[in-house]
Amino acid sequence: MAFPNTVFVFTLFSFLSLLPSTESVLTPDYYSKTCPKFHDVLQTVLSGKQLSNPTTAAATLRLFFHDCFVNGCDASLLIASTAFNKSELDADSNMSVAGDGFDLITRVKTALELECPGIVSCSDILAVSARDLVVMVGGPFYEVPLGRKDSRESSPVNVDKSLPKALTPMNDLLALFASKGFSVEEMVALVGAHTIGFSHCKEFANRIFHFSKTSEVDPAYNPTYAQGLRKLCHNYTKDPAMSAFNDVYTPGKFDNMYYKNLQRGLGLLSSDQAMVTDPRTKPFVDRYAANQTEFFDMFGRSMLKLSLFMVKENNDGDVRRRCDQFNTIQI
Missing domain, CATH: 1.10.420.10 (Peroxidase, domain 2)
Structure with a gap:
């Protein structure tokens, strides 16, 4: 996969060498066997969306930040509220998050479910989409390890105090x-x-x-x-x-x-x-x-570090069938 205008490449392995030893299963080739066309499918959807809506890159990058800064990069921000559960979207800080990012993730998830159902997590889709869109608009390429699981929880509690604001001292x-x-x-x-x-x-x-x-x-x-x-x-x-x-x-x-x-x-x-x-x-x-x-x-370097912040792995989360819904009803 080609990334034009690339100035910097920082590998996952050089970053992880700076960290304490962990049992992490995250790896750049996580889907190489279970969903080999993952990157091809994602790139096709991203390119079309960014060309038709140039604000998509900024919207998705902000969506990624707002998700990761609250309980880690686990796609909890993508969950829609229901009569049984108020989600992170109900927090004041998330009211202005642009819809282009949500629409993009929905499109990518739909395409990937047709290609390899039940395999790719929404949190991985968001992390890679943010990186690829940064590259598309001229920014740096950085490696994104894969294998995140999606959160089983999403709540507006503590969201506002977890996110920076325009007037924060x-x-x-x-x-x-x-x-x-x-x-x-x-x-x-x-x-x-x-x-x-x-x-x-x-x-x-x-x-x-x-x-x-x-x-x-x-x-x-x-x-x-x-x-x-x-x-x-x-x-x-x-x-x-x-x-x-x-x-x-x-x-x-x-x-x-x-x-x-x-x-x-x-x-x-x-x-x-x-x-x-x-x-x-x-x-x-x-x-x-x-x-x-x-x-x-x-x-x-900082985006790679953020992408690893409090991620869910193995049995700590799910691979959602839909990014805006839990796999089981929350009561």
């Missing part, structure tokens, strides 16, 4: 990532995913409307940029769908422009812009802004 952001085993350097690299996608106006409205008693807009913004955002979001309270690209220059390309934008006062969210002023994060912002290869290197 830097101390809390660093503590949140640290609690999941990520260093400051890894956090700054992972947040670089904002180089693609968009944010709704309500997420940064506090910075462009009535920011303080002395300034209508956040002075950390580039003034021209701030005025453009004010015009764009002027009616956001009546139209919650109003949004702006996270990266104003190359919104559809995975590159290091996000970090360069932060240096120019073009960071859309408060939590973004704070990284270029906080002395703990600024050195990494500057490093990734100056060297895209270093950004891709650390992003790939």
Whole structure:
């Protein structure tokens, strides 16, 4: 399988050599015998979806983050609520997760069930889809081990406190990532995913409307940029769908422009812009802004690490027949 625009390849084996010995069964060729066309089927669906809906890459990447940060990479976020069970989707933090990601996973799962029924987990589909879509829009390739099982639980409890938000103070952001085993350097690299996608106006409205008693807009913004955002979001309270690209220059390309934008006062969210002023994060912002290869290197390493976070294996979970439903009714 070819991955164009690849700058960095970090193998699973070199990563696992840094970790303590485990009984993990995850391996890149997990489906080589049980579903040999896994990657071919997935690539066909991904390519068609991304071409028809260019926001799919960003939506799927965000879906992956929101799933993994809450109890690990186990596809628990994909579960739809029922009369018997409220799922992670009911949490406030997940209300704005775009539907393109969910639609993609449903399409891939349907195609794979026709090819090799009951074999490929939804959590593996999500992990590989996020990686492949990053590559499709210009980002780095990194190896994704396979063999995850899907969670048998999904609850909105504790979701909101497990996910970073636009207004989360830097101390809390660093503590949140640290609690999941990520260093400051890894956090700054992972947040670089904002180089693609968009944010709704309500997420940064506090910075462009009535920011303080002395300034209508956040002075950390580039003034021209701030005025453009004010015009764009002027009616956001009546139209919650109003949004702006996270990266104003190359919104559809995975590159290091996000970090360069932060240096120019073009960071859309408060939590973004704070990284270029906080002395703990600024050195990494500057490093990734100056060297895209270093950004891709650390992003790939950090994504691989995230993809292994609290995964379910063996009998700890299921291979769901449908990604939005448990195999057995939850009562």
